[in-house]
Amino acid sequence: xxxxxxxxxxxxxxxxxxxxxxxxxxxxxxxxxxxxxxxxxxxxxxxxxxxxxxxxxxxxxxxxxxxxxxxxxxxxxxxxxxxxxxxxxxxxxxxxxxxxxxxxxxxxxxxxxxxxxxxxxxxxxxxxxxxxxxxxxxxxxxxxxxxxxxxxxxxxxxxxxxxxxxxxxxxxxxxxxxxxxxxxxxxxxxxxxxxxxxxxxxxxxxxxxxxxxxxxxxxxxxxxxxxxxxxxxxxxxxxxxxxxxxxxxxxxxxxxxxxxxxxxxxxxxxxxxxxxxxxxxxxxxxxxxxxxxxxxxxxxxxxxxxxxxxxxxxxxxxxxxxxxxxxxxxxxxxxxxxxxxx
Amino acid sequence: xxxxxxxxxxxxxxxxxxxxxxxxxxxxxxxxxxxxxxxxxxxxxxxxxxxxxxxxxxxxxxxxxxxxxxxxxxxxxxxxxxxxxxxxxxxxxxxxxxxxxxxxxxxxxxxxxxxxxxxxxxxxxxxxxxxxxxxxxxxxxxxxxxxxxxxxxxxxxxxxxxxxxxxxxxxxxxxxxxxxxxxxxxxxxxxxxxxxxxxxxxxxxxxxxxxxxxxxxxxxxxxxxxxxxxxxxxxxxxxxxxxxxxxxxxxxxxxxxxxxxxxxxxxxxxxxxxxxxxxxxxxxxxxxxxxxxxxxxxxxxxxxxxxxxxxxxxxxxxxxxxxxxxxxxxxxxxxxxxxxxx
DNA sequence: ATTAGCACTCAGAGAGACAGAGTGCTAACA
DNA sequence: TGTTAGCACTCTGTCTCTCTGAGTGCTAAT
Numbered sequence: 165x166x167x168x169x170x171x172x173x174x175x176x177x178x179x180x181x182x183x184x185x186x187x188x189x190x191x192x193x194x195x196x197x198x199x200x201x202x203x204x205x206x207x208x209x210x211x212x213x214x215x216x217x218x219x220x221x222x223x224x225x226x227x228x229x230x231x232x233x234x235x236x237x238x239x240x241x242x243x244x245x246x247x248x249x250x251x252x253x254x255x256x257x258x259x260x261x262x263x264x265x266x267x268x269x270x271x272x273x274x275x276x277x278x279x280x281x282x283x284x285x286x287x288x289x290x291x292x293x294x295x296x297x298x299x300x301x302x303x304x305x306x307x308x309x310x311x312x313x314x315x316x317x318x319x320x321x322x323x324x325x326x327x328x329x330x331x332x333x334x335x336x337x338x339x340x341x342x343x344x345x346x347x348x349x350x351x352x353x354x355x356x357x358x359x360x361x362x363x364x365x366x367x368x369x370x371x372x373x374x375x376x377x378x379x380x381x382x383x384x385x386x387x388x389x390x391x392x393x394x395x396x397x398x399x400x401x402x403x404x405x406x407x408x409x410x411x412x413x414x415x416x417x418x419x420x421x422x423x424x425x426x427x428x429x430x431x432x433x434x435x436x437x438x439x440x441x442x443x444x445x446x447x448x449x450x451x452x453x454x455x456x457x458x459x460x461x462x463x464x465x466x467x468x469x470x471x472x473x474x475x476x477x478x479x480x481x482x483x484x485x486x487x488x489x490x491x492x493x494x495x496x497x498x499x500x501x502x503x504x505x506x
Numbered sequence: 507x508x509x510x511x512x513x514x515x516x517x518x519x520x521x522x523x524x525x526x527x528x529x530x531x532x533x534x535x536x537x538x539x540x541x542x543x544x545x546x547x548x549x550x551x552x553x554x555x556x557x558x559x560x561x562x563x564x565x566x567x568x569x570x571x572x573x574x575x576x577x578x579x580x581x582x583x584x585x586x587x588x589x590x591x592x593x594x595x596x597x598x599x600x601x602x603x604x605x606x607x608x609x610x611x612x613x614x615x616x617x618x619x620x621x622x623x624x625x626x627x628x629x630x631x632x633x634x635x636x637x638x639x640x641x642x643x644x645x646x647x648x649x650x651x652x653x654x655x656x657x658x659x660x661x662x663x664x665x666x667x668x669x670x671x672x673x674x675x676x677x678x679x680x681x682x683x684x685x686x687x688x689x690x691x692x693x694x695x696x697x698x699x700x701x702x703x704x705x706x707x708x709x710x711x712x713x714x715x716x717x718x719x720x721x722x723x724x725x726x727x728x729x730x731x732x733x734x735x736x737x738x739x740x741x742x743x744x745x746x747x748x749x750x751x752x753x754x755x756x757x758x759x760x761x762x763x764x765x766x767x768x769x770x771x772x773x774x775x776x777x778x779x780x781x782x783x784x785x786x787x788x789x790x791x792x793x794x795x796x797x798x799x800x801x802x803x804x805x806x807x808x809x810x811x812x813x814x815x816x817x818x819x820x821x822x823x824x825x826x827x828x829x830x831x832x833x834x835x836x837x838x839x840x841x842x843x844x845x846x847x848x
Numbered sequence: 849a850t851t852a853g854c855a856c857t858c859a860g861a862g863a864g865a866c867a868g869a870g871t872g873c874t875a876a877c878a
Numbered sequence: 879t880g881t882t883a884g885c886a887c888t889c890t891g892t893c894t895c896t897c898t899g900a901g902t903g904c905t906a907a908t
Contacts (some may be wrong), residue, residue, distance in 0.1 A: 189870050202882050225870045225888040251865065259518040266668050304642050304658050310660055316646050320654055322666040326608050400742075401765045412754065416746040419761075425745045531901050546851050549902065567857040567901045 166216075173196065174207050174218055175242045178230045185407045187227030198332035217323060225267045235456070236353040239441050243273045243483045248491055256492055260499050267291045267319055267500070272396045272470065274496065279399025282485055284476035287428055289295060291469045291500075296321060297353050301345045301387075303327075305335050312339050313386050317354065319464075327386050330378035344368050345383075393470070395425055395432075421451050422475075432473040437461045439490055444478045456480045460489040463497040469500070476504055484496050508558075512779065514540065515551050516560055517584045524821050527749045529569030549717050566672065574786045577798070577820060581704045581783050585825045590833055594623055598834055602841050609633045609842070614738045616786070616838065621741025624806075624827055626818035628740035629770055630634040633811045633842075638663060640694050643687045643729075645669075647677050655728050661806075672720035679715050684709050686716055687725075700730040735812070737767055749820045750796060759793050766818075779803045781832055786820045798822045802831040804838040 166174070176196060177188045190210060194203040202285035210228050213219045218234035221227075230238065248256065255478040259273050271290045296317040307333070314324045329335070348365050349357060360386045369376040400422050409415040421427060431447065439460045444454055458480075459473040472493055474485050508516070518538060519530045531538045532545040532552060541548070552570050555561045560576035563569075571582065590598065620628035638659035647653040651673070656666045671677070690707050691699060698802050703726045707823050712720040741766050751757040763769060773789065781802045787795050800822070801815040815834055 174855075180907050187870085203870095204884090205880085208881090211872080221871085223870095223889055225872095226890080227870060299648070300646050302644055302656070306641070306660070306662055310662070311657060312664060314644070314656060314658070316654060316656070316666075318648070320648055320652070320668055322654060322656060322664070324664040326662055375688060401758065401761045404754055404761065410754050412746055412752050412757075415754075416743065419743045419746065529901085533901075544851050546853090546903095547849085550850090553903080563902085565858055565901095567903095568859080569901060 169201070171242065172207055173206060174213055174230075174234060175238065176208075177219065177228055178234060178238045178242075182230055185479060186230050187222055189227035192227075214441055230479075231477065232446070235443045235482070236446075239436050239443070239482050243486065245487050246483055248484075248488055252488070253491075255281055256488070256495065259325055260495060266322060266395065268396075270392075270496075270499070271470065273396035274492070275396040278400070278472065278474060278488070278492065279397075279402060281488060282476070282481070283399070283402055283405060283475055284474050284480065284485070285400055285402050285422060287432055287471075287475060288396045288398070288471040289429070289432055289471040289473075290394040291319065291321070291464070292393050292395060295353060295355065295467070295469070297351050298349050298357065301342060301349060303338050303342050303345075305329075305338055308335060311338065313383075315387065318351075325386050327382055330375065330382065332375045333379055334374060340370065340372055341379070344372065354388075360385045361387065385426075391428075395428055397422065397425060399460075403475075403477075406479075408477050408479065414454075417451050418455070428473075431457065432459050432471045435459050435461075435471075437463075437468055439486055441482065443484070452479055456482075458482070458489060460493040462493045462500065463501045464497070472496070512551055512555055513584065515548060516555055516572075516576060517580065519561065520576060520584075521550075521572055523571055524823055527821060529571050530562055530762075532568035534569075538783060554572075557848070565743045572821075574788070574820065577785045577824075578788075581824050585828065587829050588825055588846050589762070590826075590830055592828070595833075597623055598837065600832070602837060610736065610738075611669060612838075612841070613736075613812065616834070617738040617740035619740070619812065620816060620830070620834065621739075621744060623830060624816055624818065624823070625741070625744055625747060626816050626822065626827070627742055627764060629774055629813075629815040629817060630738045630740070631774055631813040631815075632665070632736040632738060633661065633806070634735050637811070640691050640696060640699065643684060643691060645680050645684050645687075647671075647680055650677060653680065655695075655725075657729065660693075666735070667728050669724055672717065672724065674717045675721055676716060682714055683711065683721070686714065696730075700726045703729070735771070737770055739764065739767060742847075745819075748821075750819050750821065760797070763793050770815075773799065774801050774813045777801050777803075777813075779805075779810055781828055781835075783824065784826070796820055798824075800824070800827050800831060802835040804835045804842065806839070806842045814838070 173193070176193060176198060180188045180193070190203040190206040193199055194201070199206070210219060214221065214228065217231055218237060219228040222229060245360065255277055259270060259277055268290055269404045271288050274290040275286045278288070293320075296319045299316045299318045302314040303311050304314070308329070310326055310328055312324055313327050314322065315341050316322050345365065348368065349360060352360050366376070366380045369380060373379065401419065403409050403415055403418060403422070409418070427449070431449070440457065442457045444456065447453075447455065447457055454477055454479045455475055457473055457475050459471055461468050461471050463469055472489055474489065476485070515535070518535060518540060522530045522535070524578055534546040535541055535548050536543070536545040546710045552561060555576075556563065556570065559573055561570040562573045562577060564571060600613060601619055613630050615626045618629040622632070641658045641660045644655070644656040644658075645653050651671055653667055653669055653671055655669050656664065658664050665807055690710065691702060694702050703722065708718070708722045711722060715721065743761065745751050745757060745760060745764070751760070769791070773777065773791070781800065784799045786798065789797065789799055796819055797817055798820045799815055799817050801813055803810050803813050805811055814831055816831065818827070
């Protein structure tokens with residue numbers, strides 16, 4: 165439906181606009197090497213492209229800027245994947261050379277590097293904790309009424325939570341209880357803990373522990389109230405560098421949304437495996453009307469565990485970001501699989 | 507050296523400017539209830555105050571704004587402490603009514619509430635971890651080469667770190683080692699751990715564990731590489747709401763500094779106990795030239811453990827913020843003392 | 849010592865002019 | 879018939895000018 169020439173023009177306009185942030189006019193286009201025809205011809209084609217909804221004008225006699233539909237077409241059909249440059253690769257790999265083991269630290273560092281490399285905001289969804297299996301439970305009494313429960317998963321994730329002991333609870337029975345818990349619950353996925361506690365462990369505890377009743381519910385609550393997967397951000401204020409956000413009123417709601425890290429969980433987990441691009445209003449959130457979000461997933465073995473995302477203006481360097489994300493998610497998957505696959 | 511009338515004028519100008527963010531003119535001043543003399547008189551006094559360095563003009567025929575020296579004088583001599591309002595008090599107290607036990611969560615919530623109450627950026631320095639004493643060490647093997655070390659302090663702080671086991675290390679000896687460590691190191695302040703490991707524990711380990719040498723250094727490194735006290739922020743983007751920062755160029759370096767949380771540790775730990783105000787260039791940091799920082803300390807028992815701080819424009823509601831901080835730090839001290847004092 | 853009055857200053861808003869970059873349309877061209 | 883040259887037109891951004899309002903500083907009167 166689009167001629168080759170129209171495709172070329174659309175592509176060049178979008179790529180020009182991505183770098184200049186200025187509406188692109190026919191005359192400046194005609195000067196480019198890849199364009200061999202005159203500005204008048206370009207004007208005609210532009211006019212057609214506008215009619216079809218791929219381009220827009222900011223005012224009657226301005227140059228053209230891509231519409232959301234234009235970006236969408238560009239992303240779907242015109243992208244030329246470009247391998248990251250040497251020095252970019254080096255920076256990417258730097259996440260992996262340091263000997264870091266904790267999942268969360270790797271994830272955090274990833275967010276930092278991705279944001280530095282792109283100059284956009286990086287959002288990385290950490291590993292899904294509750295699909296991991298229990299390695300060990302520890303309960304350490306602090307005072308007659310309080311104790312710390314520590315849960316260690318097979319992926320090296322440690323979570324700890326204060327619990328208040330039931331008043332009737334005999335502190336000396338903690339060790340006994342912990343033994344029972346460990347004997348029964350090791351290798352159980354975190355999601356199944358609650359169930360298992362009520363179904364199996366409660367009975368056991370009742371045999372050995374006095375006043376076990378209230379303790380069971382405290383335990384069950386504590387152990388299953390696992391945090392949702394943690395989100396890490398990098399370059400939260402990078403949006404300020406984009407010329408389209410040089411207006412405080414516009415950027416401030418966006419920045420507070422980013423600061424509070426709210427709503428991003430749903431936003432970046434909507435997509436299945438692979439790389440996905442959501443442009444402007446496709447995000448279904450007025451705050452993000454001028455933003456695009458690119459998401460990629462990473463895995464441990466076959467199991468998808470997390471998401472990488474880059475949030476930038478709709479005028480985003482799609483091909484660069486997509487390449488970076490696809491390289492990075494592949495490397496991250498390799499690393500994670502090596503480190504954590506059973 | 508300043509007459510009562512000059513003091514009154516200075517105070518009214520500052521308080522007016524704090525609320526309006528506009529230069530204050532003689533005529534608008536003369537209309538205020540507390541001012542009984544004419545605008546011409548005020549002009550004369552203003553001129554004197556300017557000569558003495560307490561006021562400034564933005565241009566030759568503008569109204570006056572306070573200088574740093576003016577704010578300083580105001581903070582030192584003219585502040586009228588005002589008790590927080592009922593609903594503010596209620597919000598303040600809300601940190602304490604929920605049954606949260608972990609120090610860090612209390613601290614984090616404090617930052618949030620302080621920032622919401624003031625509309626400025628709150629910075630809260632968490633408890634000094636390494637002055638706390640070791641309650642328990644756990645080492646849990648994950649794979650033949652890696653294990654997790656978990657350190658629990660008497661204040662309920664849990665830290666965990668992956669360690670890579672020396673290749674020659676026999677995984678079955680971990681339990682033995684942990685027992686030795688716990689027998690020797692419990693109740694030792696975190697700061698003294700390294701010393702104690704080399705001086706006392708190494709000898710013991712050498713008797714019971716093969717290849718103890720490399721393990722000792724791994725342990726010592728791991729256990730003493732404690733993070734510095736953690737800093738929590740609230741309202742990181744609140745600066746955007748201040749009219750003096752309605753210019754992106756001005757605010758963006760400030761915001762990135764806040765985002766990276768860098769440099770604030772030194773900034774807010776400079777002061778001894780009590781409430782301190784640093785105004786504009788007193789902060790010794792060009793990025794903060796237009797900002798003021800108010801710090802307060804809180805304690806557990808007699809031991810000072812942390813700092814609360816509010817970062818705002820130099821045109822800050824000093825008296826309100828100071829009152830809030832002093833109330834809050836007192837309450838926080840009470841709570842922490844009750845919860846954690848031995 | 850205080851105040852009224854007046855000349856002066858400056859920022860900010862609004863109007864008009866102008867250059868530059870762009871468009872759309874028409875007519876000529878290959 | 880598709881392409882191009884040419885021209886009239888449009889809109890933005892910038893500059894300048896003017897005007898107003900809010901302010902000052904100074905002087906003379908109270």
